[in-house]
Amino acid sequence: MKVWLKRVLISIVVVFLVALVGIAIFLLTFDPNAYKSKLEEIVYNRYQRSLAIKGDIELSLFPRIGLSVQGVSLSDRNSTDTFASIDSARFAVAIWPLMSNRLVVDHVAVTGFKAWLIRDEHGAFNFRDLVERQSAVAALLAPAAAMATAALPAPAASGAAGAQAAPPAPAPPARQLPAALASHAASGTDFQIDIAGLDLKNGEIHLFDKVTGSVARVLQLDVNTGRMTFNQAFDVALKGKLIGDFPVADANLEGQAVVKFNPEEQTYSAQKINVLINGKLGQLQAKSATLRGNLAYSAYSEMFSASNVELLVQGELGGDTPVKNLETSLIVPQLKVDRSQAELQVEKLAYRAKGNLPDQNFDIAFDAPSLSISPEAAKGEPVSGTVKLRGGGKVLGVALGLSGIGGDAQKLTLKELKIDGGVKEGDRLVQLKMTSPANWDMFERKGALSAMKGDVRIEDAALPGGSFEIPFIGSLQADLIKDELVSEINAVLSSSKLDFRVQATNLKDPKVAFNLAADKLDFNTVFPPVVVKAPPPPAAKDGAKPAAEPAPKAAEPAAPVAANKLDLSFLNSVDLIGNIAIGEVKIKDVQAKQFAAALRAVDGQLTITGLKADLYAGKLDGKITANSKNVLGADLSLDNVALGPLLQDLSQEGRLTGLGTIKIKVETEGSTVPALTAGLTGMVQARVRDGAVKGINVGQTLREARDAVRNMFSGQLPDVATQFDMGRQTDFTSLDADIEFNRGQGTIKKLNLVAPLLRVSQGTPASLDIVNKQLDVSINVRVVNTSTGQGGKELDELKNVTVPLRISGPFDKLGYQVQWKEIGSKAVKEAVQGGLMDLLSNQIGKVPEAEAEGAAPASPIPAPPKKPMDPVKSIGDALKGLLGQ
Known part of the structure; x- marks a missing residue:
């Protein structure tokens, strides 16, 4: 027994020594770099x-x-x-x-x-x-x-008693792994x-x-974690710097969370999230952006859940519509979206946002207290939202409500979708109220507002009765599979029927077609004229009586007002086609019947063709164009239009009457009304028959000038008008005029006025400045018939004499003057041959007898010199001051 035990102990010692030697040899000979290629x-x-x-x-x-x-x-x-x-x-x-x-x-x-x-x-x-x-x-x-x-x-192998230990295994050759291990690595276990x-x-x-x-990168990233293993939660802390090229970003980020993931089940979660970002994130310059809460996602079931989530952002937004002092928050105590089970659950979701736009501030709120949608049923408390805008003298408020949620995950229904909005500007209030049941089919991806009902109410002191309402009914259908939206609205406006239908396809880049038909449309009921109120008189101080009102002074030029910008760049993204047909239309005082037009907007170009209307006993025909670069054009024709009533309604001053055919072909470019006026280029042609030019009576002006010459030494000086007077007019049988415009400056290329008594043509200058609203035109007046017309017999001595008449001044204060100096020697000779100068010489050459004898003159007019006189110079001197020379 002792011998057996002794042999076992010796064997163990030998094995141990062999193992030690083997490990020593392995450590001295093993080269891990030999496995690089195999790995x-x-x-x-x-x-x-x-x-x-x-x-x-x-x-x-x-x-x-x-x-x-x-x-x-x-x-x-x-x-x-x-x-x-x-x-x-x-x-x-x-x-x-x-x-x-x-x-x-x-x-x-x-x-x-x-x-x-x-x-x-x-x-x-x-x-x-x-x-x-x-x-x-x-x-x-x-x-x-x-x-x-x-x-x-x-490992060393041990045999029976007395067996010798196996020699240590040699290191495997380079680029080889043990077969079992290589199989294990290759199999992907x-x-x-x-x-x-x-x-x-x-x-x-x-x-x-x-x-x-998008192109971005996270730099200077530091990550620290606790113990990491699959399907076990562990702590993660990170910080870094986010740099973006598109969108532009330059922000610092720092965060902590408890993370858990299982790659086999493809489940991922982050609990106790606390992420803080500050800096530039695209258009957002974030003072602070904080995310807190718990998130989880399962890729297999496509389920996302969130609890106790808070997203808080403070900062400023840049871009075309910058926002300052932005504060926004999203609070989600409970949210679950399970696409595999078609389930949605929301509890007490609340969104808030406020900030300052360039000319107004906004406040947005949205609340979903409780919402549950499943294949079995859909239910929930009413969902509400509000939007408020204040600033620039305007207040806008819109309230949205969804109630009576029913149906199921496949077909959702709403008992009532309610919209209540209003806009207040000064004394004007516009309110919209609309309700409708709604439905949505999740599988077929289509829905509708099946029975829209509401009204638009406008309150304004300028309206008759102070207010009016536009009741309407209609429907709206959306089909996302067909990629189509269709809506029909039937309204009553001023006891007149109005029908509007719109259809949009390719909703991501919509193509819109519409039709508008109305019996009668009065824009003044929707946009009444603005009444400027006079400021109240200043209050008296210390109980003193208010001072007497001073005499009215001439109107001073109004301070320049910032012009409204015209921006048609939106046409680049518009694809629109439509037709308009209105039985009667009124804009301010201008009225038309049977108005029709066809609109087409695509690729940044807007064209209004088929523009037709019955207008003041005549016809309107033509087209209007515009493009995204603010280039506007018009090619219009007015045929046999009664110009007097048209001009009176258009400008409240009818200076021209008669039946006129007018052709307008002009183009302009600009982003404001003054710029559009300054850029006007093109041609206007007018052919008017059986009318009158109001403000001046050319024949009467010539008679007044003649009488002034006849009575220049009698002491009786008749008045000679030099300003336009709407009580005067020049009748004509025909008037032809061509005006060419070049960047807001007009030149009268042709002017032929034919009257029973007179012939009038253009002279030099012949300019029309619509930028500064100035007129400077010289006309040549010739008496051709003294048997008929306005006082023809009284002008028989001026027959066939051309008299220049210059009309000039601001549009609202035109004046005119007879240009005697422009008659010239040839005209004077013709007048002498016609007997006019004999008449004038008899008046000019006479010297009162009392003055010849040294007595005091009987007339306040100084006696002419006794030396020979130049008749032309005498006429000019005599009329100086009388005719504005």
């Missing part, structure tokens, strides 16, 4: 990715297997582009757990980690294969674990990974999204 081969065969280890692998065995690597990179799948890389990594693996297919790792330290995450045009990420087959951590650690296991010496903690320093994550075009 790269295993990774490539499994993932079709290239693994590169540029630095040396350092391995230690006791007390744990320690591994340290440098310069490691992993490529994208089937690509030479780098997916991820690290400058250096260091970790240790426990030996015994490896025997039971568990990877237990001490604290992992990684520096210089970089990753390039890409989403392709189809929405797939470049790490999808790693997530679907096993986690990225396992993908990186499994080959290293395999190499660490390979580093273990083969998942390890149970247990990491004591991760410490990542100075990391970078680069993001490229080819779907949205």
Whole structure:
């Protein structure tokens, strides 16, 4: 017995000594770098990715297997582009757990980690294969674990008593792994990974999204975790800097959470989230953006849940409509979306937002107290929302309500969808109220507001009776499979029927078609004229009586008002076609009947064709164009229109009467009304028959001038008008005029007025300045018939004499003057031959007898000199002051 025990003890000692010698030999001969090529081969065969280890692998065995690597990179799948890389990594693996297919790792330290995450045009990420087959951590650690296991010496075999210990197993040759281990690595059997903690320093994550075009990166990334293992919660803390190229971003981020994930079940959760971001995020300049709460997602069931979530943002928004002092919050105590079960649950969801726009401030609120939707039933408390805008003298408020939620997950119904809104500006209030039942089919993806009913109420002191209402009914249907929206509205406006139908297709980039038909449409009921109230007189001080009102002064030029901007750039994104037909239409005082037009807007160009109307006993025909660059054009024709009533209603001053045919072909460009006026270019042609020019009577003006000459020495000086007087007019049988405009400056190219007594044509200058509202036109007046017309017999001595008449001044204060100096010597000779100068010479050449004898003159007019007189100069001197010379 003692001999047997002695032999056993000796055998154990021998085995122990042999093991020690074998381990010593292994440590002296094992080179972990010999496995680089084999590891790269295993990774490539499994993932079709290239693994590169540029630095040396350092391995230690006791007390744990320690591994340290440098310069490691992993490529994208089937690509030479780098997916991820690290400058250096260091970790240790426990030996015994490896025997039971568990990877237990001490604290992992990684520096210089970089990753390039890409989403392709189809929405797939470049790490999808790693997530679907096993986690990225396992993908990186499994080959290293395999190499660490390979580093273990083969266990010594012991035989029966007296047997000798087997020699230590030699190190495997380079580029080979034990067959069982190689099979294990190649088969993809998942390890149970247990990491004591991760410490990542100075990391970078680069993001490229080819779907949205976003390009961003996270720099200076530091990550610290607690014990990490699948399906067990662990702490994560991170911080870094977010830099974006599109959209532009430059923000600091910091966060903590308790994370849990299970790659096999594809479940992921983050509890106790606390993330803080500040800096620039696209258009948002965030003073602070905070996310708190709990989130969970299951990829298999497509279930997302959230609890106690708070999203708080403070900052400013840039862009075309900047927002200052922005404060917004989203509170979600409970939210669950389970697409596999068609379930939605919401509890006490609340959204708030407020801030300051350039000319107004806004306040938005939305509340969903309780909402539950499932395949069995849909129910919930009323959902409400409000939007308020204040500023610029306007107040806008809109309230939205959804009540009577019913149906189920497939077909949702609402007993009532309610919209109540209003806009108040000064004394004007516009209110909209609309209700309708609603339904939505989730599977067929279509729904409707089946019975819309409501009214528009306008209150304004300028309206007859102070207010009016527009009741309406209608419907709206949306079909997302057909990608179509259709709505029909029937309304009553001023006791007149109005029908409106609109259809939109391709809703992501909508193409809209509409038809508007009305019996009668008076825009003055919707947009009444603005009445400017006179300011109250100043109050007297200290009980004194108010001072007498001063005499009215001439109106001073009004202070310049900021012109409203015209921006037609929206036409670039509009695809619109429509038809309008209105029996009677009125805009301000202008009225028309049988108005019709066809609209087409596409590719930044708007064209209104088929523009027709019965207008003041005549016809309107033509088209109007506009484009996104604010270029406007008009090609219009007015045929046999009664110009007097038209001009009176259009400008409250009818200076021209008669039946007129007018052709207008003009174009202009600008973003304000003054700019559009200054850019007006084109031609206006007018042909008017049997009418009158009001404000001037050319024949009467000539008679007044003649009488002034006849009575210049009699002491009786008749008045000669020099300003337009609407009590006067020049009748004509025909008037032809062509005016050419060039950037707001008009030139009268043709002017022919034919009257029974007179012929009038244009002279020089002949300009029309619509920018400064000035007229400067010289007309040549010739008496052709003294037997008929306005006082023809009284002008027989002026027959066939051309008299220039100049009309000039502001449009609202025109004046005119006879241009005697422009008659010239030739005209005077013709007048002498016609007998006019004989008449004038008799008046000019006479000297009163009393003055010849030295007596005081009988007339206050000074006696003319006794030397020979120039008749032309005498006429001009005599009329100076009388005719504005």
